[in-house]
Amino acid sequence: MSTDSGIDRARLRTLAERERATFADRHPRSRAAYGKADHLFGRVPMTWMNKTSAGFPIYLDKAWGNRIVDVDGNEFVDLCLGDTGAMAGHSPEPVVAAVTERIKGGLATMLPTEDAAVAGAELAARFGLPAWSFALTATDANRWAIRLLRAVTGRSKILVNSYCYHGSVDESLIVVGPDGNGQSREGNVGAPVDVTRTSRVAEFNDLVGLERELANGDVAAVLMEPALTNIGIVLPEDGYLAGVRELTRKYGTYLINDETHTFSAGPGGATAAWGLKPDVVTIGKAIGGGVPVGAYGLSAELAEALTGRGDLDLVDMGGVGGTLAGNPVSMAATRATLQEVLTEAAFAHMIETASAFADGIQKIIEGYGLPWSVSRLGARVEYRFANPAPRNGTESAASADGELEDFLHVYLANRGVLLTPFHNMALMCPTTSAADVARHHEIFDRALAELL
Template structure:
């Protein structure tokens, strides 16, 4: 039974029932949303309007993998702040480190020893020796791009179609129907036509990548080792090795954005798959919920940059921010890496995610649905396509907003949250097999009603 053969009338009726239940159980959230008239879109950030229940759930408190909303409803949280809380909500070592720092200076424009410890741990995990800090992974990507443009003298950045690297202008390009790059639909206020700054190739397409690199104007390939934000798309055998060989052949640097693929293990996909990027960018999870981003450079790249006295890396050269590397974010990063997202924690998270994926496959097969399940370490996603999509364009085509919203609101009404942008579940150190079983019980009940 495909999604095309689902009864859309039944889906609509079930969704209407669930939306009514959601409205009844979240009167406080509904009122808070209605009263937020001085917020653009009624939310702090407009993406918070991506809510299956037609308005967002308002937070009261969060601990571990549990969230309580302003109406007193408790949820098992598999969204985990879209990776920002992969360490769990308010982990004690991070709370203690940040609390101590809050009493002793927040923004001083001075380094702390915490930053050096955090940098050394990132170097150990990802294999790149020189690290610098930002407030977001978006900024880390932007700064890395500027550095590599400066070194190569090349203007363009190559990304994968339907990639996600935050709000980086250069990443908002997709492969069009004729195979050429076009601006991604909905691109807001692009400073220039994105084809002037970027090239694009499908994930898992080495021929397409080589075709674009052959123009000789690409400073860097910016990519996730596995696509995540359009749904998990895993690399095929030999693909990542092929990317590295082609980038070296054409004199192009390689940036691995590990912000989401950090779920693969303690050293992200870079360590898990033995990759050799020139730059690693990362954010979200490494701060345990406190805003932070970082980028790591190879020894060769760091040495080259250090020798370029024509580049203003200190003042107004376009690389930096006054609050980047602040004492609070550095204390949080040191505590998260040193005491929370440890190798032992990852082992448990991945074991739980494996059980989550295995259970999903069993349920989906039981209903004869041609869907698929993909797992990247501690991250799992179910897709309305089989086999699983092999690139971003296929993944985008496989989306079904009506079905996704039904499943999300059905789960939320029964105390389980998924990442609102897609059917992704992330494990944190506190996620248990009982939590997995709870999701599966509700997911099975939803399919039973729908099918």
């Protein structure tokens, strides 16, 4: 047995080949659709969709709650939930009703609606920042926030954590290299400039490294997730986030909390759950119930400083807007999602369900004596092929096991359960049940029994 993830590699490859063959047999229409998509770049609407453990993606027929049915008629318990985009569940009734009604009265008007003010007030109450603006994605929200903070500070650089995730923001594609200095993240596509010219980087949970970088005096903002997610869940150690806030204030640097994934921590994300005090919050995906939307919230001090600057073009070509941002449909969806779907009661259920999910996985792992661990962030859970769990992004990247991840994903999919494709992450929505958790655990246990 290999010491790598505690798994016999030869047996893993044999089982994975069997599972991929089974997948192909059960998804002929998906395979055919993928094969004839000649006029799509990468054969998919967006190249991310090629992240699949089985050689081709599942094609969607319909989805509701935490269920998906593909074009071959296979039904799945969905624990991916659109990689957070459907954390409210697929097509929640209040969102469908709000969007359906709104569509009848105009889609793209470049005029505000009252829904936007309601959604902004809801976000302000949840995250503690009073002034909100809307985008179509969290990537855009991050880009616009970065521009605003460069403007008010006169500083050029943005600091991020190694192996963070902030969408396709150019400044975020930097990691800590073997020599401890920043370098471009592997696979960075067509970077406009060397990322070390625009960015600084520090490991998550490393206050010494953070202070070393901030001491250069050229960092406009620290853009961070309160817990790393897309490289695998990495939770903050005691005192770390308080230390980040203290150091950013010491060096005159603004702090942006990207809550797009960490929103799973509760109704006000990690910001409210952990009592954080950022200058800016960015968020997207889940707040629209599946309809494209992003948002950023500003402190009162920051909003006043920006609106008082007559030299900044905030209403035309200054770089912080888009024609479809704040459109009536996304605003109706956001209002309905926040007021009627992702409520405090819903989060309480989701977090309780995730806690049961984590406890059950931990018990199974311990039963097989595997050197793995389980991390939970509110309604989000991940099993990691390392114990103890990684404490920063570089460690988390090193603990990945692509072969094992792919096997587990296709094994689960063949038995009706979907995980987030990039890692072993499961997200709960308001309709995820104890029975769904038990179903995953039964299949997961069977997979390990065959491997070991």
